[in-house]
Amino acid sequence: MEGAEPDDMAFEDSNEDTSSSMRKDSHTNARVPEAITLMLGYQTPYRFDELLSFFRVRALEGVEIVDGASYARAARIDSPSGTVQGWMRITDDAKNSRLMVTMSESLAACAPQVSNRVRRMFDTDCDPAAVAKGLAALDDAVPGALREGTRLPGCFNPFETACRAVLGQQISVVAANRLAARIVDRYGMPVQTDVEGLSHVWPSPAEVLALDNIEDAFGELGVIKTRSRVIAEIARMTEAGELDFGREAAIEEQMERLQGIKGVGPWTANYIAMRAMSYPDAFLETDAGVKHALPDLTPKQRLELAEKWRPWRSYAVVSLWNSLGE
Numbered sequence: 330m331e332g333a334e335p336d337d338m339a340f341e342d343s344n345e346d347t348s349s350s351m352r353k354d355s356h357t358n359a360r361v362p363e364a365i366t367l368m369l370g371y372q373t374p375y376r377f378d379e380l381l382s383f384f385r386v387r388a389l390e391g392v393e394i395v396d397g398a399s400y401a402r403a404a405r406i407d408s409p410s411g412t413v414q415g416w417m418r419i420t421d422d423a424k425n426s427r428l429m430v431t432m433s434e435s436l437a438a439c440a441p442q443v444s445n446r447v448r449r450m451f452d453t454d455c456d457p458a459a460v461a462k463g464l465a466a467l468d469d470a471v472p473g474a475l476r477e478g479t480r481l482p483g484c485f486n487p488f489e490t491a492c493r494a495v496l497g498q499q500i501s502v503v504a505a506n507r508l509a510a511r512i513v514d515r516y517g518m519p520v521q522t523d524v525e526g527l528s529h530v531w532p533s534p535a536e537v538l539a540l541d542n543i544e545d546a547f548g549e550l551g552v553i554k555t556r557s558r559v560i561a562e563i564a565r566m567t568e569a570g571e572l573d574f575g576r577e578a579a580i581e582e583q584m585e586r587l588q589g590i591k592g593v594g595p596w597t598a599n600y601i602a603m604r605a606m607s608y609p610d611a612f613l614e615t616d617a618g619v620k621h622a623l624p625d626l627t628p629k630q631r632l633e634l635a636e637k638w639r640p641w642r643s644y645a646v647v648s649l650w651n652s653l654g655e
Contacts, residue, residue: 363434367444370427371453374478377421379651380451383482386502390510391517391529402485403520403527406439413439416522419447428453449607452480463641467648470634471622474652481643487574487605488567489531494600495559511550534564559592580608603643612642622649
């Protein structure tokens with residue numbers, strides 16, 4: 330792809346059954362006519378609306394916008410030629426069983442990275458029939474919870490998601506979002522997107538480590554010291570290569586390293602593995618949503634019950650959350 334013009338680009342997606350191509354798109358946003366669209370195929374059924382609902386509740390002000398039909402975010406990606414930044418918007422082309430990923434032309438050189446991140450975030454490589462077959466016993470525990478086509482909501486920025494998991498320990502999603510928004514507003518990197526509402530990206534590990542005193546810096550925003558220290562340690566380990574959120578990482582080993590951090594327990598490690606590493610077999614037996622879906626069981630009993638759902642326990646968690654409705 331090096332040296333190719335944006336409207337001539339085409340590359341094979343790593344899913345052998347799905348090809349990806351890009352074209353100029355002048356209809357996505359009148360203020361940003363120089364846009365490119367990438368198409369990512371998926372197997373049906375595909376519950377795009379469920380993913381949007383999940384992301385909408387957790388949308389980070391300044392970084393993400395989720396409406397009734399699309400997910401959009403500001404983005405910063407490191408490339409061999411330097412750091413690039415821009416915006417992207419994901420919509421569903423259900424008629425053709427594919428996602429439409431429209432991005433600013435500034436991200437064109439990083440199209441393969443964008444493709445890989447979006448595929449993980451929206452779980453386009455999932456085989457829904459295999460997951461449904463593996464979770465056949467889920468309806469015995471919660472009738473109606475199993476819906477073929479449910480996807481595992483991943484993330485675009487693993488470090489951001491890991492930090493937000495820490496912020497969300499033992500507090501509500503709304504409260505965690507509020508803390509995350511304060512961090513972005515104070516310490517996030519401004520990004521020029523020309524899209525109203527998309528103005529910043531989450532600080533990088535290096536930027537977090539550059540803070541003089543993270544406990545004081547985040548403390549002023551309402552983050553307690555223990556969680557600030559955990560975020561600093563995750564930043565240090567990520568920057569040092571001791572934590573790897575990549576597709577080829579040994580996930581159970583990474584989870585052990587996470588739990589070696591004081592202040593990171595099984596819930597946090599499993600949540601990070603599920604969201605930031607696309608791990609299909611995480612389980613959150615102490616999670617409030619899982620508890621509400623399985624109210625008559627103890628955490629130990631929930632964990633024992635979930636053995637029937639291996640190796641798709643992450644999808645079981647999402648299905649249990651979805652069973653609770655709004």
